[in-house]
Amino acid sequence: MADQPNQVRRSMLKMDFPVPNSNNSIGGFRPLPSQPGATIDKLGAAAGSNRPKMSLPTVPKSAIDPTIDRTRDSRFKICQSMNSSGKLQIDGKTYDFTSDDLQDIGEIGRGGFGTVNKMVHRKSNTVVAVKRIRSTVDEKEQKQLLMDLDVVMKSNECRYIVQFYGALFKEVVTSQPPLYSNGTVVPLTSYWVMLSCLFCTF
Numbered sequence: 001m002a003d004q005p006n007q008v009r010r011s012m013l014k015m016d017f018p019v020p021n022s023n024n025s026i027g028g029f030r031p032l033p034s035q036p037g038a039t040i041d042k043l044g045a046a047a048g049s050n051r052p053k054m055s056l057p058t059v060p061k062s063a064i065d066p067t068i069d070r071t072r073d074s075r076f077k078i079c080q081s082m083n084s085s086g087k088l089q090i091d092g093k094t095y096d097f098t099s100d101d102l103q104d105i106g107e108i109g110r111g112g113f114g115t116v117n118k119m120v121h122r123k124s125n126t127v128v129a130v131k132r133i134r135s136t137v138d139e140k141e142q143k144q145l146l147m148d149l150d151v152v153m154k155s156n157e158c159r160y161i162v163q164f165y166g167a168l169f170k171e172v173v174t175s176q177p178p179l180y181s182n183g184t185v186v187p188l189t190s191y192w193v194m195l196s197c198l199f200c201t202f
Ligand SMILES: Nc1ncnc2c1ncn2[C@@H]1O[C@H](COP(=O)(O)OP(=O)(O)OP(=O)(O)O)[C@@H](O)[C@H]1O
Pocket: 108, 109, 110, 111, 112, 113, 114, 115, 116, 129, 131, 162, 196, 197, 198, 199, 200
């Protein structure tokens, strides 16, 4: 190796995406059971995948615009958006859902942005992973978060990314609202609640 020119060594390190072989097994990964024999393109999107295209639920403007007054006087208005609902797509069926439809079984993990709980979606009797990400009033962070969620949803056809079922935006009245430096009292804590397929059981 020592006397090989750089050019040769570099070409030996060049790597490609794995290409599907005849039985659709890629680098040790097997097709998901829900998609037997599906064909896969180079980015891992299963042709004819039954995973639906997803979209973000609408977020109340008050939640993403820090210039909107969120003092106690405006509290009633904001509370009206608290029972926000989202759409879930599980096994080809669409469900309207709120957080009341979920039964918490317990925490299964924590990431950089929030906690993940195992829950049962009662209407479909499906065990799901629920990630709660605390939202912020920081405009830049909000934008970043929405971009991340958008990527998760656009990647939903990729078989190597855990299947995303849907999301909702939830606001909870806090007993001790934080006081921001500009003097604004924010009596609500906002969360993104994201539901996805549970990839292992505990
Ligand atoms: N769909 C799932 N099924 C089962 N367990 C999960 C699922 N999603 C997350 N977890 C568990 O929760 C932990 C934290 O997940 P999370 O997605 O928050 O991690 P992360 O990608 O490191 O986080 P972040 O994107 O916030 O930095 C994981 O390490 C895993 O143990």
